[in-house]
Amino acid sequence: MSGFSGFLTMLAIAVLVHEPWRWAGYILGRRLNPDDEIFKWVKYVSTSLVAALAARLLLFPSGALAGIPMWLRLTAFALGVAVFFGTRNTAWKGVCAGAALIAVGKLVLG
Secondary structure (H helix, E strand, O other): OOOHHHHHHHHHHHHHHHHHHHHHHHHHHOOOOOOOHHHHHHHHHHHHHHHHHHHHHHHOOOHHHHHOOHHHHHHHHHHHHHHHHHOOOOHHHHHHHHHHHHHHHHHHHO
8 A cells, every 4th residue: 555545544544543532522521510529629630740840840950951040940930920921821922931031041141
């Protein structure tokens, strides 16, 4: 098999593997209440895990981030939080602002 027929075979396999689970999730999920206590707990746990990961990356970096001074990482974090709250809780703008400050700082510092 090659060319277009190979592509169609792969597409058919992907649909057959994916779609039954998608429909099962849709059917089972209709009866779930997103305001239940279990979902609140899951949200709190996942939020705390993300916060812990961010703190670990900020305070104990590895790889390329380890070469960035602590004061620059903390300043970028503060800028990202300020942009996040200043743009009505838009996460991507906060992340981009912090990342841009780290990139510019790294270019300036060498």
